[in-house]
Amino acid sequence: MRIAFIGQKGIPVKIGGVERYVDEVAARMAEHGHEVFVYVRNHYTPRKLQSYRGVKLVHIPTIKTKHLDAITHTFFATFHALFQGYDVINYQSIGPSSLCFIPKLLLKKTVVISTYHAQDYYHKKWGWFARGFLKLAERVTYKIPDRTIAVGESIRDYGMKNYNADSIFIPNGVTLLGRAGSLNLFKKWDLKRGKYLLTVSRLVPHKEIHTLIKAFAALKAMKKIDSSWKIVIAGGGSYTDGYVKQLKAMSRGRHDVVLAGVQKGERLSALFKNAYVFVQPSRSEGLSLALLEAMGAGLAPLVSDIPENLSAIQGNGFVFRTGDVFDLINKIEYLIGNPSKVKNMG
Template identity: 45%
Template sequence: MKIAMIGQKGIPAIHGGIERHVEELAVRLASHGHDVRVYTRPHFTPPTQRKYRRVSLISLPSLKTKHFDAISHTFLATLHAMRQGADIIHYHGVGPSILSFLPKLFRSRAKVVSTFHCIDRKHQKWGFMARQILRHGEWASVTHPDRTIAVSKSIQKYARGVFDREITYIPNGVEPQPAAARHRSPTLRRYNLTPGKYIVSVSRLVAHKGIHHLIAAFRNISTDHRLVIVGDGFFTDEYVQYLHELAAEDPRIIFTGFQSGQDLRDLFAHAALYVLPSEAEGLPIALLEAASYGVGIIASDIPENREVIYAGRRPIGLTFATGDVEDLQRVMLDALRRPAAMREFALRAKRLVAEQYAWDDVTRATENLYRELLGSTQPANRSNAPAQAQHPAPTTA
């Protein structure tokens, strides 16, 4: 199959859940022998980089502004993918999916897929008009494509309730991680951290991720643990400055900026707790990653977080009332005072994500969806893992 991925900023992922999702999916599809083409933006992936782990990278320009970056790039990428004769054109995100009608308008033979990653209009960075456009993008995402994927059951339920559409559930995934030896790695030495003596949060520094709530709650806790905030902003310089000002009087709080590779693995693996204070998510990859490292989890009680926390017979972490600083403070104190209980949560979490959220199973489910749309009767090889696509018969949704 010739598969075009459109909507992401690029790969390899520097930041962003969509970019990480596309990277993991594209690399695995390419390893299965498919011709996978990921469209990239020059400010994210160097235009000179044409290949990444068997995936073809196609760099096209965009209008690098907050409101026009994604849609301008999506327009050019769609035209290019149609000219190149793609079998599958796969849009990622509701904003790019606004243009998912174009292949049918131009009578392209390609089958069109959209992945509904998140209810983006809930993000605080968007103004009134942008929210209305993103709401239209939600409708477009579940209306124009031949098949729409939801990365969480919460989004699947949302599409059913708001748009009366049945869409396919295929979750985000995670790579299982080996147990980490408790030692002070170079990464920890760089930030003067001791294994098991810090709380970590990994996210883009944008307002809807709720990092300001985490800082406010941590400042009121008397503990020798440190708080490590991993990530950078994206068109959110004022918010990043606000976070630094909020944390300025507490030397226990550390901002590492963007981290990847072994540095990020070390920061995850040696943390006592991982906290996700988001006010809006799709299905948080960072939460799955924390679980895969066997770290104790605390998350806001939005439906998408609860979906993971309560995915098994018993919860795999603790939740707090979204946006409630006092409740977050109470839950963090409780977790720090009960390390044995948090270790039990962490062990359950590690097992659960390996069983239900493996990237290999996500890829097989997506590949089978493509094959169904193209009329192939030969499914991708399947493992015994339970993570499979849940979808209706093909419709215009």
Template identity: 40%
Template sequence: MLYDAIRFQAFHQDMRIAMIGVKGVPAAMTTGGGIERHVEQLAPRLAGLGHEVTVYVRHYANPRGTKRWNGCTLVTLPTIRRKYLEAIVHVFLSTLHALRQKYDIIHYHGVGPSTLSWIPRVFAPRCRVVITFHSRDQFHEKWNIIARAYLAWGEWTAVRFPHATIAVSHVIQQFCIKLFGVKPFFIPNGVEIPSASIGSDRMKTLGLEPGRYFLGLGRLIPHKAFDDAIRAFRNVPTAMSLAIAGAPGYDMRYAEELYALAELDPRVRLLGFRTGEDLQQLLAHCYAYVCPSRSEGLSIAVLEAMSHGKVVLMSNIPENLELIDHSGMSYEVGNIQDLTRLFTFAAREPALLRERGERARHIVKLHFSWDSIVRQTDSVYESLKA
């Protein structure tokens, strides 16, 4: 361990790094998602290694204009708050600003932002460009056919434009190899192992009983498929509850559909966006976690549930199956009856869930430590500057 630390310091070079493609940090906001949570953990740790890290954030996500956060510089720029323009406009303005800052590394997050990564390749040739391929966004159901075509092209740009590509899952890495003939670096999302003692005083306020509810977390958007979970749960013979915490996306129609479904079953509770102590207690005291998504990258929410020693009931998309390693339970994606069966089985097997939950916690400790992930990311940067 000491030898490794000395060797790391000997070859480590401090760099100026820009992060582009996030809404804002910290991710404790109604608009925060997986990428925000990823950068929230990655950027401060890179700063802790001695790098000068700048995160480009959107104006509405930093209303006070904060300039420093956890050792990082925040650059706040405007955007157009429209579903099809917000991200790309902010990434474009951020890229123009970054060209003048003489960064060593510009790190784009997501295949949409990657479409503009050619700009620093052309106009800042001494800078090295890195892209993290977080998920295949073209399959998110909120996009129209034009946006999906653009995001499909973004997948090509994510491996062709940068000096290095990082894939957060083996599934994405293999996709890039098979379709584009390029092997990205595999560096997964991570999670912090929670404290062993988390209170339960918020449970009553949330209308829940510790250990007596299934939990789902995520934005209320179609590809998260919480409607599947609610429909399946209606037919489960149990006194337990189903709690879903998350904020609506741009399209309120899906959220309204979920609220209408929830009204049909008093056991279903939609809790809105939750963060901080509420979120920690929800994860710590749920009976099991449910992830019915039709599309994911590598879900940080699933990793967080596993870190709390919880079994995850998940759709059998490859990105989910990559995580569980016999610690969770899967069902056929989109199959309501199969999910009903899984809910029912899980509700009747508390001893099995405790056993598999401990395995889940062990898997997270072994493979998804943020400190390890940051060192791997730093090694990618170092290799580009060598």
């Protein structure tokens, strides 16, 4: 079959759960003999790269601004796709899925699928107009395609309750991490095995990284944990320069808060496999690939109590109240003081 993916920034993945999802799924479909096409944005995927892991990359222009990047790229990609004879077109996320009605109306022999990753209208980076549009796009995602894939149980259940939509629950999966590099890769940060908390995330407000920094700084100020402990925050911004500046300001002058930037490969494996606990403080998720990777690496997770996180850990981890700095302080203090509990949960 000829299968097209539309809506992601591109592959190979640099950052982003949707991009990681498409990277893995598209490549596996190509391995099974399908002809797979992934539409990519030139600011994410180098223009000279025409194929990757057996997948053909289709470079389509976009208007690179916070509000227009995804939707303009999706529009141009959709127009291009109308003339390519695809058997399946798979839209990623609710924003791009708002345009899935075009091939649904015009291509009677093409199966149109939307994959619902997360309730993007909860993301704090969007204003009222964008959130309203995303709510409308959500309705389209559930009602228009031939099938809708929900990556989390809560997304499937939400669709049934609010739209009477029978979406298919196909949970995200991850490849277990390969050979880990040594912490010597990070000499400038002086990281010690089992002496730092790790979070891996895009630096966007709904991920609540500021809450983690506040809690950790308070623990240090109250001298409830010794000075050797650190937190490592791996990831980059996504049209959120203001929020990134806020995090840098909060960590300025602190040797114990490491803004590590985007990490991948052996360097990311080293961070996962040498951390003490993985912390996911987010206010909104789909089914977090970073959380699944952390658990696959044997890390005990400490997560906010949103349904998507609870569904992912299935009782195999620790939980705090979303956005509650004081509860997070107490949970971190408890975990650092009880290594046997952490080990049993890892």
